[in-house]
Amino acid sequence: MGNKFEIREVLEVFPHWETDHTAKGASYITGTVVFEGRVPGDEVESRIEYGLRVEDSSANAQLVRKYLQIWLEAGGVIPEWVPPTDEELRELMPPLTARQFRLGLLQCGRSLEQVDKAISVIEDDIERAHAQIELEYATEFKRANILLMSLWSALCFTPEEVDVLWQEALQL
Numbered sequence: 208m209g210n211k212f213e214i215r216e217v218l219e220v221f222p223h224w225e226t227d228h229t230a231k232g233a234s235y236i237t238g239t240v241v242f243e244g245r246v247p248g249d250e251v252e253s254r255i256e257y258g259l260r261v262e263d264s265s266a267n268a269q270l271v272r273k274y275l276q277i278w279l280e281a282g283g284v285i286p287e288w289v290p291p292t293d294e295e296l297r298e299l300m301p302p303l304t305a306r307q308f309r310l311g312l313l314q315c316g317r318s319l320e321q322v323d324k325a326i327s328v329i330e331d332d333i334e335r336a337h338a339q340i341e342l343e344y345a346t347e348f349k350r351a352n353i354l355l356m357s358l359w360s361a362l363c364f365t366p367e368e369v370d371v372l373w374q375e376a377l378q379l
Contacts, residue, residue, distance in 0.1 A: 211267055212255055214244040217278035222288040225261075233275040236285065237261050240271050293366065300350040303376050308348045311376025317362050325361035 221239040222228055230236060237260050245252045257271050279285075291299075303311065309319065326342065329335035338354050348355060350373055359369045 212244050212246050212270075214242050214255075214270060214274045215252060217242045217274050217283060218254065220275070220283070220285045222285055224288050224290070226285065226288055228285045228287045230285070231279060233272040233279060235261060236272075236275060238285070238288075240275055242271070242274060293370075294351070297350045297366075297370070300370075300373055301377060302347040302349045303373065305346055305348070307376040307379045310379045311372045312362075314375065314379075315364075315368070315372050321362060322358065325358055328361070 218241045220236065220241070223237040223239075225237045227235060238258075240257045240259050242255055242257070243252055244255050246255075257267065259268060259271055259275070275283075312319070312322065322342065326335060326338045329338055338358070341354055350369070359366070364372070
């Protein structure tokens, strides 16, 4: 089986927590390699991300390692892995359906009336109307939604309590 893409140049590497960012050999790198290239048959080059693991011996992994080694030898630097912040992790949480959102609130002892009351005290008319429309008509809710973050505070939730609510509501 041939390669699934052609590589022009490596652009950067996003390390994995297992990556030794000081490694000079591409065969020791686990992470996401970002390169400029194209899929055979496509005329347009694009930015491609390839998840590389040390144990991956596929033809594509070998090709990526070849270009990654060239990049490293030319002075490419793999940054040290930094754990994601709580906010970054919250951005990645799957959205809740409207049903999951409402049932999650109920499971945590908050009623829809309490939510309505929290929205009713928003001073700005446009912001209040926006919040009402969002709550009533949204089909999904994202964890990092600005409106929801202020709503959680008004309902006396800590960010950590919302994280727990979110994870439990995803199972509903």
